[in-house]
Amino acid sequence: MLITPLAGAILWAEKPATFDAELELERALNHEAVAGDLAGAMGIYRAVVAQKSSSRELAARALLGLGRCQERLGRRAEARATYDRLIQDYSDQPQMVSWARARIASWEQPLPGPRNLRFDQGVAGKVPPGWIVPALPKDADFFAELRRTGCRTSGGCAILRAPTNAPSPFAILMQSFSAGAYRGKTVRLRAWVRLESLDPQDHAQMFLSVDRANRQTGFFDNMSGRPLRSAQWTKCEIAGPVDADASFVNFGFMSVGKGAVWVDEVSFEVLK
Numbered sequence: 001m002l003i004t005p006l007a008g009a010i011l012w013a014e015k016p017a018t019f020d021a022e023l024e025l026e027r028a029l030n031h032e033a034v035a036g037d038l039a040g041a042m043g044i045y046r047a048v049v050a051q052k053s054s055s056r057e058l059a060a061r062a063l064l065g066l067g068r069c070q071e072r073l074g075r076r077a078e079a080r081a082t083y084d085r086l087i088q089d090y091s092d093q094p095q096m097v098s099w100a101r102a103r104i105a106s107w108e109q110p111l112p113g114p115r116n117l118r119f120d121q122g123v124a125g126k127v128p129p130g131w132i133v134p135a136l137p138k139d140a141d142f143f144a145e146l147r148r149t150g151c152r153t154s155g156g157c158a159i160l161r162a163p164t165n166a167p168s169p170f171a172i173l174m175q176s177f178s179a180g181a182y183r184g185k186t187v188r189l190r191a192w193v194r195l196e197s198l199d200p201q202d203h204a205q206m207f208l209s210v211d212r213a214n215r216q217t218g219f220f221d222n223m224s225g226r227p228l229r230s231a232q233w234t235k236c237e238i239a240g241p242v243d244a245d246a247s248f249v250n251f252g253f254m255s256v257g258k259g260a261v262w263v264d265e266v267s268f269e270v271l272k
Helices: 005-014 021-034 038-050 056-072 076-089 094-106 137-143
Strands: 144-147 157-160 170-178 186-196 203-212 217-221 234-241 246-256 260-270
Touching (some): 021 170, 021 203, 021 246, 038 056, 056 076, 076 094, 137 170, 144 170, 157 246, 186 246, 217 234, 246 260
Antiparallel strands (some): 144 157, 157 260, 186 234, 186 260, 203 217, 203 246
16 A cells, blocks of 8 residues: 555654653653752643553653642641642552652751761761652652762761762752741852763753742742853852742752762751
8 A cells, every 4th residue: 555745744743752751750840850840740640640551660750749849838738638648549659659648757856957968977978867859759869869089078978979870961969948047038048069970061060049938939940041051069059039939949069961969068048
C-alpha cells in the first residue's frame, strides 16, 4: 500500500507520545527546586500520579513532591491530605511513607534555622545531616555526599553531581526551615564553591528562596544569570529580604551537567 507524505504525517501525528514518569519527576523537580515554579511542579506531580503507566514507587514519589510544594505554599491542609493519601494508599512504599510521616511530624517542631553549615557533622560518603537531597532515599548518596578530604577547610565539605544514569543531568543539595525568626529581615547566604567540569556546559549554581502563604511570590535568586564554572574555590553570595508573611526559607546548591560541584564554608546570617 502506498502511503503519501500527507498520510504518513497524519499517522505520525496520531502516534501517542510515550510518558516517561521518571523523566517527568525530574522535570517537576527542576520546576520546584531550580526555577522556583511550584505551581508548574505541582501540575507535573499530579500528572505522574494520574498516569496509569507510572510505577507505584514513582507515583508515591510524585505525591511526596506534591505535598512538599503544597506545604511550601502554606497550604498545609492540602499537604496533609496528600501525605495521608500517600500513607494510606502506598503502604507498600515504606521509604516514601516514612518521609510523609516525618513531614507531618515536623510541623509540630519545624527546624528553626539552618544547621551543619560547616559540614562538621556526619559520615563521609553519606548525605550530610541537616541537608536534603530531593531524590529517592536509596539514591540520595549518589547525588551528594560528605567529604573529609579535598575541602577548602580542614573540617568537611560536600560534593554533588548527577549520576551517569540520572534522567536529567543535575543534582541538588539544600535546606528548608521555618522563616519565623527571619520575617521582616534581610538575610545573606555565602559559600565557597568550585566545579570539576567534564563538559563546557557544566556549571554550578547557588540559590536562596522565600516561600510565602497564599501562593504569593517571595524572594528568589538561583544565580541563573551568573553560574559558576571555575575550578578554583570561589566565594558566592546572595542577599535578599524575607517577607513578613514568609513561611519557609530555602537555600542550596545545584550541579548542572556532568561535572561535580564542591561546597564548603556555608554561612547564613541576618544583615538587618
